[in-house]
Amino acid sequence: MITHDTIVIGGGLSGLRAAIELHDKGVDVAIISKVPPIRSHSGAAQGGINASLGMDDSWESHAFDTIKGSDYLADQDTVEILTKEAPDRVLEMEHWGTNFSRKEDGTIAQRPFGGAGFPRTCYAGDRTGHNLLHSLHEQVTKRNIKVYKEWLVTRLVIDDNRCIGAIAMNLFDSELEIFKAKATLLATGGYGRIYKRSTNALINKGHGISLAYRAGIPLQDMEFVQFHPTTLLGTNILITEGARGEGGYLYNKDHERFMKRYAENSMELAPRDIVARSIQQEIDEGRGFPEGYVELDITHIGKKLIEERLPGIRQISIDFAGVDPVEKPIPVQPGQHYSMGGVSSDKDGCTPANGLYAVGECACISVHGANRLGGNSLLDTVVFGRRAGVHAANYISTIDAPNDEMLEDALESEKMNISELMGDSEESYADIKDSLRKNMQENVGVFREREKLEKAVVKIKELEVQARSLRVKTLSKQFNLELLNAIELRGMLDLAHTIALGALVREESRGAHYRTDHLERDDANWMKHTLAYFTQDGPRLEYKDVTITTFQPKKREY
């Protein structure tokens, strides 16, 4: 049994920021991560992090843009916290060594981003996530915070609505171990890989979210899935919104700047849900290129500016699509990018279970509502990562050590589960996973309708049955990928089920959730958060109110 006051599951930005806060408050904290922290998907974030640093800008203006962007589903009290604390968190990252791009006067440079009334996106070239991740990791290294690298948590242990730790598998030898902790923070990121086309890292299967779900914690607003408008044709690697922020144009095959038909004022810098739908509509109506894409043109920006501000996406386009954006437009198409939904948690990351916190993409706090603005997710990680750390540090000083017996029982039952997974079967992980990803892409995508969503739910149920008889035949103890995949598959199906069912039941269009059979937002019936609870027969849905403080819902136009 390994004991720490607190454990942080996940070593991306949220997890690292939380761990630093806990450490600095004198708490014994350890990070458990299935990949070394610097390999986390946070490092792939490109465009930037929002903060109202400008003299003419204000947190109120940032809050309004965020709430309007969310199609009024975000909780306005948490958005206020996000936007008020933004400048402090960004300046703190600068003080910790993040190499932000600069203006002529030496201050942090800011670029325009979609849905924002002011250029408030701070950036480090187009490698902002990478820079923030390495800076935070450096601070974790400096503090000598213990990191259990390449361990997969397989279960959260809950004792009478209190989280007392977790069971995790060391990937170096496949042995299970108890982690006993007074507080547990989930910071495990998103689930993009349940979709066929996703910008997400291959490791993003939503496993952490599913751990909370199986432990009885509700998942909130799972039907709100962000599709990024511009992902590279073929690999669906992200091409940052910063490319449009720096002046890039979108063209269809007739070389028409089609955004004028969808958002005549904001054009390419409308929020992501709107631009993604516009591109998809162009493609669906035959105005895209035959392989299913449109063109993102930044050639007019010039080589010098591209090298200075967008060097990463230039390299990505060359390496993965054989196109140099200095000379030719980039072929792009929408792809799954971000989860607005996640483990239901509050302004301090608290979930309904005592001692269990969720922050970052795996959480739904809810600051992004039905559609997240670009530059707000990196901000979310450091603001709420820190806040959860503060709260957890206080919480653990008030409670007794957990009960060992419950943890030991959980270990035994988890050992049993793993041993039952071993053996031969007709089923294949690859087939079930590929089928799931195709199903989500085709039936729970940018445009949704009853018939397709019903089909999606039926398919997921079938796949759940198939997955139950999947067995693992590889016996190797070190880095058993087959075992890892089999363990994570169940969670992928769980999340897909909550997304598809939530989308089927929500008969309105709001933000990223767009129903072609219910085109309007319906505030009278649907101005509410979805809560999905695990049951053996599939998700049980409940609803809760949205917190509205300052900004009354209005029609959303750009």
Added chain:
Amino acid sequence: MITLKVKRQEEENVWYQEYEVEDRPGMTVLEALFYAQEKLDTSLTFRYACRGAVCGSCSMLINRIPRLACKMQISEMRKEPTNEGNLEVLITNKKTEIDNSVILIEPLPNLRVIRDLVVDMEPFYSLVEDIKPWLEMKENVPEKENLMDRDTQVKIEQYTNCILCALCHGSCPVAAKDKQYYGPAALAKAWRFYLDPRENEESKQERLAIVDSESGVWGCDTVYKCVAVCPKKVAPTLAINELRGRIEDKKEKGAK
């Protein structure tokens, strides 16, 4: 079809195994490895995460050159020889006229193999940590951001672009024979912090003293292999030369 010839290892057993992979336009070496793992042999293992050449997980030896598997196109690999039998770690490959349908894949050198293509990265991480890779700010922390001119920011950026993939470490002849040698990535990181005007002078000098040794900048053979294999154009050897210069300057000043 393309053949992946993969060096495999479990405990003491080492063997080469061939996988016939159905390739398609745009396929990368990493995708071919997934094809093999998912469809042909689920026991095969390797590391991966981003698949977009930003996370540094999938470092391995491809046709005897240290490279990121996710970044290498199968179509390009068809144009080069496997260099099988060549015991050296290479840095560039010649192009062949003939279509070569075999790709040789081996674990990243200079680190112990755990299984198949997964190596023990801990010694590498530990060497980086030895140079104290974090910013120690000056006293009087400003209320707002530190001001920095654009030229300095750009200079630092070349080194903050490092993704710690360890390809440089795998290519380095000094790292091959001296396990204490900090290696290209750690030394490039040391220069990154030396360049940073936000760092306090004492910490700069302390780090300079750490790398002023045979395990540090004086251990480098300046063969520029690390520069050649870096997927992020970080140029560790240039950093090492700069650090050497600073150390010599300091000693000259001290002697006066």
